Structure formats: structure tokens, C-alpha cells
Amino acid sequence: MILTWLYAPGDRPEVVAKALDRGADAVIVDLEDAVPVSRKEYARAATAELLAERPPVPVHVRVNALDSPWGGADLTALAGLRGLAGLRLPKISAPEQIAAVADRTGGVGLHALLESALGVERAYEIARAHPALRGLSLGEADLRADLGVSAEAGLDWPRSRIVVAARAAGLAPPAQSVFPDIRDLEALAVSCARGRSLGFLGRAAIHPRQLPVIERAYLPAPEEVTAAEEVLTAARATPGALALPDGRFVDPAVVAAAHRTLALAARMAAR
Numbered sequence: 001m002i003l004t005w006l007y008a009p010g011d012r013p014e015v016v017a018k019a020l021d022r023g024a025d026a027v028i029v030d031l032e033d034a035v036p037v038s039r040k041e042y043a044r045a046a047t048a049e050l051l052a053e054r055p056p057v058p059v060h061v062r063v064n065a066l067d068s069p070w071g072g073a074d075l076t077a078l079a080g081l082r083g084l085a086g087l088r089l090p091k092i093s094a095p096e097q098i099a100a101v102a103d104r105t106g107g108v109g110l111h112a113l114l115e116s117a118l119g120v121e122r123a124y125e126i127a128r129a130h131p132a133l134r135g136l137s138l139g140e141a142d143l144r145a146d147l148g149v150s151a152e153a154g155l156d157w158p159r160s161r162i163v164v165a166a167r168a169a170g171l172a173p174p175a176q177s178v179f180p181d182i183r184d185l186e187a188l189a190v191s192c193a194r195g196r197s198l199g200f201l202g203r204a205a206i207h208p209r210q211l212p213v214i215e216r217a218y219l220p221a222p223e224e225v226t227a228a229e230e231v232l233t234a235a236r237a238t239p240g241a242l243a244l245p246d247g248r249f250v251d252p253a254v255v256a257a258a259h260r261t262l263a264l265a266a267r268m269a270a271r
Contacts (some may be wrong), residue, residue, distance in 0.1 A: 005203070
């Protein structure tokens with residue numbers, strides 16, 4: 001289970017090298033927003049060189065938008081590289097875009113970034129576009145601008161929309177979008193708790209200091225682990241739906257949630 005994703009700018013190979021060793025579950029090399037136009041080609045070449053061999057942690061690459069002057073060249077340069085774990089596709093608004101990329105990239109895992117009202121409206125169709133699609137995420141900065149919202153509550157519906165769309169399509173729960181203030185770790189923790197309550201799992205970070213906060217927010221508390229163990233013990237003893245002595249109802253959905261809680265707890269124990 002990937003809980004932490006750390007962004008690094010593709011035109012700064014020394015920063016990418018450090019990011020690989022900062023404890024994130026996966027690194028996202030950014031060829032899009034973090035790279036100025038004058039350094040797009042350099043960033044692409046440096047990233048292709050990095051991914052000629054498999055790095056120590058999974059590396060995904062956020063390519064430039066497919067309709068930009070650089071998106072097609074990004075796909076051509078990266079497809080088939082041994083160290084590429086996935087491609088993150090920005091500004092997706094139609095399922096046909098996913099199918100077109102999948103045909104060019106030989107089955108590498110794709111992640112669609114929905115950054116417009118149209119993309120959010122089509123979330124389920126996009127989620128079902130191709131077997132190579134492994135996940136959805138929101139690009140919240142662009143989405144805020146498109147919707148004209150500033151308050152956090154203005155994004156609650158789009159956030160819930162992609163959680164539901166991903167689940168309905170059989171994809172993993174989405175990770176939260178980045179939290180832009182790298183200094184306010186308390187606000188980050190509050191935001192992560194809110195995201196977890198909406199059904200997200202994990203979060204992207206723009207600075208290594210955010211990683212422990214994100215991981216703590218998404219790992220189960222001791223009381224959650226105990227409750228999950230009680231559910232599974234009861235389910236093994238009495239198959240089918242039942243009620244625990246404290247009034248909690250146990251059915252297959254509750255059992256599945258308990259299994260996920262214990263899987264996350266096992267990850268915590270392995271650290």
C-alpha cells in the first residue's frame with residue numbers, strides 16, 4: 001500500500017536523487033508544473049537517464065499535458081524504460097485520452113489527474129477507460145481555479161466524486177492532492193484526517209517533512225487495530241452477519257474493512 005508520494009522536479013536530478021532516499025513509498029518526478037519551458041527537454045532527458053535502471057523505490061513520472069508541445073515527446077522518451085513504475089497524466093477530461101496513451105506506452109500503469117469540472121463530471125467513464133488505468137487523483141489547484149472556489153468545502157463534492165468513481169471502477173482509493181503549505185504541519189494533519197474521512201488513502205507531498213505527518217494520519221490507531229482484530233475473530237467463529245456484544249454489526253463489508261486496517265497495521269509494524 002502506497003501512502004506517501006513525494007514530488008521532485010525533473011530538471012533537478014540532484015533533488016530527485018535525494019527524494020529517493022527520504023522515506024516516501026513512491027517518488028513522482030514532475031516534468032510539468034515544476035519545470036520551466038526552457039528546461040523541458042533537459043528534464044525529460046535526465047528523467048529517462050534515471051529510469052534506464054530500476055531505482056530503489058517506485059518512480060512515477062508526471063508528464064506534460066497530452067495536448068501541450070511536450071506531452072507526446074515525454075511519452076515516447078519514457079515508454080518501456082526499466083525503472084518506470086507509472087505515468088501520471090495531467091488535465092485528463094475524457095476517457096479517450098487514457099486509451100490513446102495506453103496504446104502508446106505498452107501497458108505501464110497510468111494515473112489520471114482530473115483538474116477541471118469536465119474531468120470530474122466524467123470521473124467514472126475515465127476510471128473505466130482502459131485496464132492500464134490504475135488510479136484517479138485530483139489536481140486541486142487547477143480545479144479550484146476552474147470552479148472559482150476558495151473554501152475547502154467547495155472541493156468536498158469533487159473529492160467524494162473521485163473516491164466513488166474509483167471504487168465503482170475497481171480501482172484503489174485515491175491519494176489526496178498535495179498540501180501547499182510546507183510549514184504548517186498541524187493544518188496538514190487536520191487536512192489528512194478530513195481526507196481519510198472522505199475515503200482517500202495516502203497523500204502526495206511536496207516536501208519530505210510532510211511525509212511523517214501523512215503516514216501517521218493514514219495508519220490505524222491502536223484502538224482501530226484492536227477493533228479490527230475483534231471483528232475478524234468474531235467472523236471466524238460465526239460465519240455470516242452477527243452483532244458483537246458492544247452492539248457493532250459485523251457483515252462482509254465490515255470484515256473487508258477490518259482486513260484493510262490490519263494490512264495497514266502490518267505495514268506499520270514492518271517499519
